[in-house]
Amino acid sequence: MGMAGRITRQSIDTVLEAIDLKSVVEEHVSLRTAGIGSYKGLCPFHDERTPSFHVTPAKGFYHCFGCQESGDAIKFVMEIQHTSFTETIEILAARANISLEYEEGSAPEGPTLATRQRMLQAHQIADEFYQHALQSPAGIEGRTFLEKKGFDKQDAEHFGVGYAPHGWGNLLSHLQQRGFSLEELTETGLFSEGRRGLYDRFRNRLMWPIKDMTGNTIGYGARQLADDDNGPKYLNTPETSLYKKSQVLYGLDLAKKEVAKQRQLVVVEGYTDVMAAHLAGITTAVATCGTAFGEGHVRIARRLITDDGSGGEIIFTFDGDEAGQKAAMRAFEFDNQIVAKTFVAVAPEGQDPNDLRQQYGDDAVRQLISSREPLFEFAIKTRLKEYNLDSVEGRTGALHYAAPIVNEIRDPLMRDGYIRELAGWLGMDVDSVHRAVQRAPKASDTRQHQDRRSSQHDAPVQPTQNYRPDLRDPVARMEKEALEVILQRPESLSQEQWKALFSSQFKVPVYNAIQAAILAAARNAQDTSNWVQHVTAEVPQALYSFVTELAVAPLPASTEEEVLRYSRDIMNRLLEMQITEQKADLIGKLQRWDSASDPEGFQSIQQRLVELENQRRFLRPID
Template sequence: MISKTTIDNVFETARVEEVIGDFVQLKKSGSNYKGLSPFTDERSPSFMVSPVKQIWKDFSSGKGGNVVAFLMEHEHFTYPEAIKYLAKKYAIEIEETQQTSEEKEQANERESLYLVSEFAKNYFHNTLLKTEEGKAIGLSYFKERGFTDETIKKFELGYSPDSWDAFTAHAIKKGYKLEFLEKTGLSIVKDEKQFDRFKGRVMFPILSMSGRTLGFGGRILTSDKKAAKYLNSPESDIYHKSKVLYGIFQAKQSIAKEDNCYLVEGYTDVIQFHQTGIHNVVSSSGTALTAEQIRLINRLTKNITVLFDGDAAGLRASLRGIDLILEQAMNVKICTFPEGEDPDSFARKNSLEELTIYLEENAKDFVTFKASLLANEAKNDPIKKSETIHDMVNSIAKIPDVIKREVYIKECSRIMDISEQVLFNTLAQLLQKDKKEAKKAETPKETFEVIPSEKNIEKVDVQFELEQKIIQLLLLYGNVAEDFEELILEANEKGEISLKPEIHKSRVYEKIYLDLQEDEIEFTNAAFKNVYSEIINRLNQDPEAKPETFINQLPAEMASTVSHLLMEEEKYSLHNWERMEIYVKEKEQTIAQVVSETILNLRRHLVSQKINELSERFKTTENEENSQGLQEIVDYLTLKKVLSEKLNRVL
């Protein structure tokens, strides 16, 4: 159990914009930051972070909360894991009591897989550095590749002993269950016997963006032709190779800073680039590039430079991944190395300055690169040239941005020596075909005429909206002192009711609380009712309290509700109104007016409900009771009229 002192210290120190900035590329937007949602596939920013309120909101998925909630949603951390991650990031010492064996038993299966993987990473790393076999075989190999001690430590490289069950036996001895060793793929169970999957291999731990161990890549060091040169962990609940990039944890900050990501094929390519001094590099770990992997990069930058070996046999096949990158509205360049070289060998032979200059001078735009590559293949063959042009236009059709498409068509026309008009016509045909296929996929086989009825029309829940507005006002301005116009009901000599205004200074939360108490108004929404009580209690204890100071102490469900309410109005700033010369009046300028108006609207709504209730009752009452009931309705109608007149004046 982590102590409350540690948790409070973490919340006081952690900055939501810094933590989320490790996972999402954020750009300043007024007093907030915005970026692409890390939870959905989108091209326009709908993800917003508020440094002032220390919360975030994803308007595309509806998720939101504080810094811990983000880590729990994005990295699937438990609450304690999120606190530990933040403590490590900000160098905060963790105070905690020892877990009992019973508490360890209660850890869920997914967490058990993470624990086993973390244990394995440490075991392989220690075996590499501290055992005779590890140093003689594994460490020697890495040294031959030119890796320094610092690099080996940074990437936590390891070695799995050349023994059938050395790791498995050690893990079981340490209390880790065979069930989870098998589910992570670290151990193979067959005929009631267990074996180490990575026997006799050097180990490359594969980490998530937050640094959690997901799986491993293992390279064999013998010349056994029957065994695969590289072996990856099998798919599991925590490791999905199509959604992971090797080196993303070490590269994420550099990718965001440089606003570019180098994409290579192998583990050693990544490591050698890092050691040379280029850190914004990741690898697809030898698998075909996937849309999920591209989206992972897209959170950090819009620019990718794909690096290919000089003699890559499958270069044309590899170009298919370029179309996937284009579909994600990203900018892509391609760079190849001299024949016989790959990123690993080339980085080893050149200094940082030489490598940087080479990448800058040889990285070509995808159209230029693809056109030159395919044109060389086609040469003087008209049929092949025609196929090449179709291939080029097909790639350009993947680009969502209309202006970029036109620029690339012009460039393709110049390189391939063909008229722009022909290319534009071909592009239009492809886009029309894609549109028809998409529409066909969406159209149901059978259609029915739907006649709208009153039952199908969703009505606005006025009370819900007003209760939500009151909570928003308490959260945003609860401790603000304002001059409020109090309305006192009066009757003149003729018995006519009117509202007499009197000015009183009070805090927003006092005004709302006293007005609702006076009218004996209770919230009908259970979530709002709980949040309202929590806010009022905390502001009564500390009138200077700010929402960000107590949101961290709320239960997860309540904290999510509060975050949603705090950030709901921020979504309008995503539209850049100022750019269109539309200037929105700041809410702070009219706090007292908005508070008074909201309470008046709630009163008016409740009076309307009462009138409807009395009217229904009036229809079923006996004649002698009608007179009394009618008078009550008239009184409420008079009150409603007075409230309406006051609202009109305010508006």
């Protein structure tokens, strides 16, 4: 699609007049009145505790007295969304429902890479396509899944849930018919690229649209429906220019008004939990998308709840099992950046909000959130259960564990409070606990050591540390490169690549053991957040540093695009090798088969050969 020329000056002025700067800013920052015609909030461009970011809508300007950033609506959008000037005008025009005029012939005609606008359009069409498919006869599995989870048609519509049908090119041809070029489609992350070109990334999966704050779909979370569908339970859109998982929260487009109003953010684990919470009246619920709640999310949360120390709360819901507790501990690690009070809510039997709602109704979900306890308390009490507090050794051990954590609390009043609490929990006198806390190193220094300890498992004996595969062997080298990609970029794998990974056996023993851990992690994890930790939890201690080494090995690529291409090629080479082996096995089987006595068996082997050949041709162009 050729770009029209430059946007006329008149069009730009029309857009600027029509745009209400306050409403543009409020999509990212909660604003409070600061005198007549002026508003203030926490600056999105630097970290601050007290609001010094001022907006004067009548004049159309913002200014931050902290970092001196200032500008109008156009500059604000450009800075926040990293868009070009033209793209920004297009975004704002679409928002104000203004059609733009372009100067004729002022810019070269010719294909441009997908503009943000085009990518958003592609997602909007994909939304309609998936939602339509969910209600079509083909979507029966998806509808059944939702019903089993307690959601009806109306709920699905409210959250825009859809279904990606079976087949390689359904969405692809649909978008091509709507005039999208292959270059544009490649950039959307909706497609995987085999060696024969693009094909639908999501097939036979339930689709949750992930939206930005303004309600534009920018990516998807996709859950597998078939139990025999090997591969990860959830597949997400890979990182694209639109979709940055570390800066996106699922459900925030629906929650942001209430989050700002109630100054509360509830973080649940999965997409169905967000649905359950909202339907139960907890309209401040969001979930991370295939990544842990990290720095980027903290920033968004703080700006929305105007976290200036005067209140506001972030509540994490975790299930009660080991993984949930580990997640709580991780949240606790950067709790220091959050001034808002941080809480944890865990159901008595460890159910997630969706299970609770199904078993006990909406009330139970609301009760779960109101039963929250301070994250701090939860983190310490959870660990104290591991010590026998009736013995002196047990109490001393527990104090050694807890002291560095308490020492990390910045607020001295709060720290003293917790010292008293801790003394109570341990049955020790306040003074000795106080001394232990003062002498303790900071928790962050001892944490590395602790992580190592918690990942020990009684696993079958594996090759020991000094066993190094010979990388001159092409199979070993290929398996090593594939593992680096899988550990570092799990989201870049396509569904076929996962499938093949599940149905294959790595040859090199140490790599085979790591592959087994990867498959266990992919089956058990909700998504790929803290992916490497999930994998290390599944390997024996002897292989721990093997995995971390693969996880940090530099990939031979400098741009995001090259990384994706490199990952794809490595995985495809590996799969091709495996397909070739499977075919050789089958051909041997056919030659030994007595086709007269069992013609059906004979045919099914032949059919499997055809399938494998198709799979292989998908990976490689016809030579």
